[in-house]
Amino acid sequence: MADAFVDVFGGVAPAPAPPELEREPAASRGRSLGWVSDRIAGLVEGGTPRWWWWAFVPALGVTAAGGGLAVYLMSTGVGVWGVMVPVAWAWDITNFVFWIGIGHAGTLISAILFLLRQEWRTPIHRVAEAMTLFAVICAAVFPLIHMGRLWLAWWLLPLPNANGIWPQFQSPLMWDVFAVSTYFVVSLLFWYVGLIPDLATLRDRAATRGRRILYGLGALGWTGSARHWRHYAATYLLLAGLSTPLVLSVHSVVSFDFAVSQVPGWHTTLFPPYFVAGAVFSGLGMVLTLVIPLRAVCGLEEVVGVGHIERMCKLTLAACLMVAYAQGAELCAAWYGGSEYDLYAFKNRAFGPYAWAYWTMVGCALVAPQLFWFKRVRTRMAAVFMVSILINVGMWLERFVIIVTPLHRDYLPANWAYFQPTWVDVGQAVGACGLFLTLFLLFLRFLPMIAIAEIKALTPHARPSPMNPAHGGQP
Amino acid sequence: MITPDDPSRQPDTARRGHPSAPRQSPFHPATPASYGLLAQFDSAADTLRAAAMVRDAGYRHWDVHTPFPVRGMDAAMGLAPSRVGWWAAAGGALGFALGMWMVWWMNAHDYPIVVGGKPLFSPIPALPVAFELSILLAALGALGGMLWLNRMPRLHHPLFNSDRFKLATHDGFFLVIETADPAFAGDAARQLLRRAGSRHIEEVTD
Incomplete structure (x- = not known):
């Protein structure tokens, strides 16, 4: 080992090729480095598969219908939704919190697990980051159309206007504008920086001039230079380190929209960590929902193995237990806090007119994921997929329960009401799913869904250091 | 589909009409200037050793190009931490x-x-x-x-004139010593690269 150290770092290398070069270049699962780029870039370079069109055309249609409903909403008024006084926030804000929460698991996988050196994240992080971006786009739609007058949305920004007034920064809604827009920009940067070497791979493989120019522009002239990799790796690490406090702040700020108000059932200091845990949980459910069909359809079982899915399941289970704990703590605080309004809000949640939503949420989001305790479930893709769907449904209902049940019966019984969604509410929720799917399918078709350079960097080939057992040293 | 290691590719025909091909202008001589020597290596380990040798030979304008960041390369090249x-x-x-x-x-x-x-x-x-x-x-x-x-983004790099260099984002490992290096003298660089174990050395023009 000492000799190898001197060879590499002392510069007195022997002339003949060192012994490890006699071996076949090892890569993941015994595949060569070239296989990695051929396999992943091939998905983007080959013809459009039939399943893609079968998914894309309906998704685009649903998106267009959702856009049409937004036009209907703005031309008629927000009364086309079921919202009224006292339930002025309903499906729209539920969808906002649901989608923004979905994004959080993407950042968890791409940034936090990167900082923790969890290498199993590598095959799924690109998909998870794309999911984050598209989920934030879907989320941003709802507060905007919820205003009813979309053309005044720019009043949210600190821009000078004819009235000479500025946004009021004591409102959590303004914090939300900054948190969500920062989250989108930083997630986009993180995703794009990760893509640069892979875009260079696609540029160098391009069969047509158009592809070479387009991918070449995206790759910014990347040459794989070691001097560049040095700054690149530092930037990637910094962006991961910046995304980690950012992701915690974003859902904390979203929860301030509720917690800073005085509505019983909203006004609690538990909300920021509770919302972050819920966001990560629902997002992990969505990652499973996306990755399981994807690996089957694209034939990526070798890259995204059962082991990856199993670890995801364990992480999901851990997040589920945190959410369950937070829900229990919330009930305990209401019982112990001594405020009769708070206590009533929780009694009403579990046994009032929305009990159906509450108990469905408990079943889908808190009970069903307990199946992940069993390895037999975690290693069966169909079972994991079913549970992930239940998690999505349950976590959507969780936000609905949190938002609507405190509002519909607050301090004055004379103001109590029961919210029911209209067909426009339902259509817009489905439209957001269509928008998400449309963007996601476009991503799958035109960009590498797995980080090619990072997968290569995980092979023993990438660590020719004396510390690597593959090269004769001690781990 | 053309892959970088497709043996049927002819370097000269492939380069014709390439967007990164050097443009003819009064300020650029018709005969392209030499950019440097491009040496290909078989593995990251081999490149790492070669980098240490080139570093110790006192070159300054040189670089290593790999499909992924190679652990230990900064030390082997004598690079300071990123700022x-x-x-x-x-x-x-x-x-x-x-x-x-x-x-x-x-x-x-x-x-x-x-x-x-x-x-x-x-x-x-x-x-x-x-x-x-x-x-x-x-x-x-x-x-x-x-x-x-990193002086990015840039639309062109002399190394893109080499067809073999396309492998730098696939599975190729390269070391380049630029002609502009003060220590670059005739055959010495080529011999150093050969001694470092390169199986393919070519001159790249700008």
């Missing part, structure tokens, strides 16, 4: 100051409105905005720093 972190730190500090200043200026100075009997400016409600702006500008600073230090 991108300072760019991010500067962006973060600027963002925080900007956020605090903006909230104070807008709500307490330019158009003061008392809301709920609260003070016109307090750092506490300004904190979320200042925090988000410090993250935002730190991230933009990190990206801007990387692009500046």
